[in-house]
Amino acid sequence: MSTRRPGPTVRTRVHELGADGERRHEDRLATEEPLEIRLAWPGAPARRVWVTMRTPGHDFELAAGWLVHEGLVTAPPHTIAYCTDADLTPEQEFNVVTVTLAGPPTRDPGHRHAGSGSSACGVCGKDTIAEALAAPATARWAGDLPGPDVVRTLPDRLREAQRVFDATGGVHAAALATAEGELLVVREDVGRHNAVDKVTGARVVAGQPPGGAALVVSGRAGFELVQKAVAAGVGALVAVGAPTSLAVRLAEDAGLALYGFTTPQRTVRYA
Known part of the structure; x- marks a missing residue:
């Protein structure tokens, strides 16, 4: 008999312990x-x-x-x-x-x-x-980049599309966005690197170029995410969290616009 294909979430029974006592109920976990x-x-x-x-x-x-x-x-x-x-x-x-x-x-x-x-x-x-x-050699993004006003909106737009996170609270997300802030593809995964792989892969499988104006990620901007953005030919990387020193170094060398600590109120450009 064929095994059922696993889904992105699984059900589990939990005991929620609060100041007002114990509550037993069903919850969902992100599948790994x-x-x-x-x-x-x-x-x-x-x-x-x-x-x-x-x-x-x-x-x-x-x-x-x-x-x-x-x-x-x-x-x-x-x-x-x-x-x-x-x-x-x-x-x-x-x-x-x-x-x-x-x-x-x-x-x-x-x-x-x-x-x-x-x-x-x-x-x-x-x-x-x-x-x-050594990031793989890819042509740099030659199109428009999102301006600061658009950059500040991107994490909230990504958050609105995080269906698995809504159910589990346990996954990261990534999206490819246009310079105007339209999300072209959104993917979630327990691994933040996997989420980025899925975004690029969605474009490749659809026969579209993997690059775009901006890659948006739900966490920090580590070196490896910058490397993936450069490899895909992305113009800007927008993160909710902080970048690392190596991330900034690679972004500067590759001509990638790098933003961190992005909220509706502010964003910090590092490269």
Whole structure:
């Protein structure tokens, strides 16, 4: 019997303990399960290139976006499908995705990608610091950027679209926005890096360019999120939280506009 595909949330029974006593009720948790990404191309059998913990949903987009951010592909994959190997356990049935390319990747994935990471992992698996600092080469965004008045509205617009967060309070979110503040795609995941991968992947799977005026994220702007924004060809990164020193350094080098501490009242531009 086929295993039911996992959803983004699961039900659980909880005991809520407050000053006025105990209350038992049903609650929802954000689902966290492993996803193994395999890569194949003509003449090369499928091989594992990454394993991450993620919230199920938009798995094909996550895989496509991750490949773009790692600089392994420049064109949409030929096919993306759940693996159907006979030796998969029922628990693995919807947790293994195979991406097949029409030709070889832009570089050999190598041994360093055949690893695993947590849902919080962004640049895990890099062999050297220099390699982690080297963002994949992508054309810079040549269109308009959002002005400060638009930038300050973006986190609230993102928050209004966070359906899984409303149900669980346990996921991050990312969105691609136009210079006028329209959200083109919104994705949620227990891993903030995964949410960004899903946003880029949604564009790639739809046959659209991954870049855009602004990437909006619900948390801080760490180096790895700046790296993904640069790899996708985004013009600005807008974060609710603070950036790190390496994030600012990379944004400056790459010509990415970087905003942090963004609320309706203010935003701080770092690059």
